[in-house]
Amino acid sequence: MPAISFQSVSKTYPAIRNQTGPAVRALDDVSFDIQPGEFFGLLGPNGAGKTSLISILAGLSRASSGSVKVHGSDVLTDYANARRKLGVVPQELVFDPFFTVREALRIQSGYFGIKHNDVWIDELLASLGLADKAHANMRQLSGGMKRRVLVAQALVHKPQVIVLDEPTAGVDVELRQTLWQFVAKLNKQGSTVLLTTHYLEEAEALCSRIAMLKQGRVVALAQTSELLKAASSNVLRFKIDSELPSHLADQARITGRIVQFPANNAREVEQYLAAIREAGLVAEDVEIRKADLEDVFLDVMAEKAVEVPVEINLAGVAA
Ligand SMILES: Nc1ncnc2c1ncn2[C@@H]1O[C@H](COP(=O)(O)OP(=O)(O)OP(=O)(O)O)[C@@H](O)[C@H]1O
Numbered sequence: 001m002p003a004i005s006f007q008s009v010s011k012t013y014p015a016i017r018n019q020t021g022p023a024v025r026a027l028d029d030v031s032f033d034i035q036p037g038e039f040f041g042l043l044g045p046n047g048a049g050k051t052s053l054i055s056i057l058a059g060l061s062r063a064s065s066g067s068v069k070v071h072g073s074d075v076l077t078d079y080a081n082a083r084r085k086l087g088v089v090p091q092e093l094v095f096d097p098f099f100t101v102r103e104a105l106r107i108q109s110g111y112f113g114i115k116h117n118d119v120w121i122d123e124l125l126a127s128l129g130l131a132d133k134a135h136a137n138m139r140q141l142s143g144g145m146k147r148r149v150l151v152a153q154a155l156v157h158k159p160q161v162i163v164l165d166e167p168t169a170g171v172d173v174e175l176r177q178t179l180w181q182f183v184a185k186l187n188k189q190g191s192t193v194l195l196t197t198h199y200l201e202e203a204e205a206l207c208s209r210i211a212m213l214k215q216g217r218v219v220a221l222a223q224t225s226e227l228l229k230a231a232s233s234n235v236l237r238f239k240i241d242s243e244l245p246s247h248l249a250d251q252a253r254i255t256g257r258i259v260q261f262p263a264n265n266a267r268e269v270e271q272y273l274a275a276i277r278e279a280g281l282v283a284e285d286v287e288i289r290k291a292d293l294e295d296v297f298l299d300v301m302a303e304k305a306v307e308v309p310v311e312i313n314l315a316g317v318a319a
Pocket residue numbers: 013024025026044045046047048049050051052053091
């Protein structure tokens with residue numbers, strides 16, 4: 001039985017009354033399974049539908065159609081069981097400012113009917129670098145520390161399935177490493193992990209399988225190693241002081257002074273460098289690197305941006 005099963009999940013947010021703008025088809029017939037013990041990455045640009053899918057999984061929002069199950073429990077018809085199997089770290093920092101960190105974790109434990117949870121709470125606090133903040137009030141914490149508390153909160157009931165919606169946004173390098181070590185340990189011990197992140201390096205390092213969402217549709221779904229094979233094998237990278245002619249710029253990825261061209265072999269590298277020279281430009285700090293997940297992601301997302309028309313009858317569409 002899959003740990004998480006999405007079956008033909010669609011979500012349409014209705015047009016807001018008295019405001020211009022159409023209904024938003026945030027998810028369009030999304031189907032895939034995540035197996036127990038997987039470390040699964042859900043990637044996509046802003047607005048692709050990642051949080052919408054996670055909200056439906058967590059029972060915070062209803063799918064317009066389709067179904068979602070957590071270890072066989074339907075998130076709609078068997079909500080309590082589904083919810084108990086899930087630990088969700090939300091993208092938004094929401095918390096109650098009146099409690100201390102320990103109180104917040106005890107309350108969350110109580111919500112799942114767990115008493116005397118302090119041994120596990122202490123372990124969570126220590127693992128997430130929060131031990132000295134146990135008695136701090138939530139409103140006294142910095143943004144990154146609040147994020148750590150949200151992670152601890154999601155894990156108080158030792159869920160089988162851990163869902164992290166951009167857990168490292170706004171988090172410093174040290175905590176990112178602490179967090180990943182901890183989550184990787186839980187994954188080794190058998191927990192299933194579903195992760196969204198815009199840090200593609202993290203996704204490449206951690207996730208064994210990845211789905212890419214674009215405008216509410218799954219546009220890629222494969223083992224991370226398979227996705228990496230799909231990219232052009234190498235990338236030519238250099239710095240340049242002036243602007244590239246447009247026929248070259250069209251083929252390049254440009255970040256400030258850094259220019260990158262996909263190149264499969266030495267001949268293509270030579271051709272690009274010759275074209276730069278012919279344009280009267282000087283390439284500095286030239287290097288060739290292996291293509292990474294970011295290259296794959298950009299390739300997948302660049303594939304003809306199709307506008308998804310929304311042809312639905314607004315009557316009867318649940319928000
Ligand atoms: N409550 C809502 N009401 C109306 N539209 C919404 C609502 N929540 C999300 N949307 C729209 O649904 C689409 C998907 O949003 P979603 O938050 O799921 O994207 P995301 O992939 O999580 O993006 P990000 O990377 O920015 O977090 C967007 O077009 C967004 O504007």
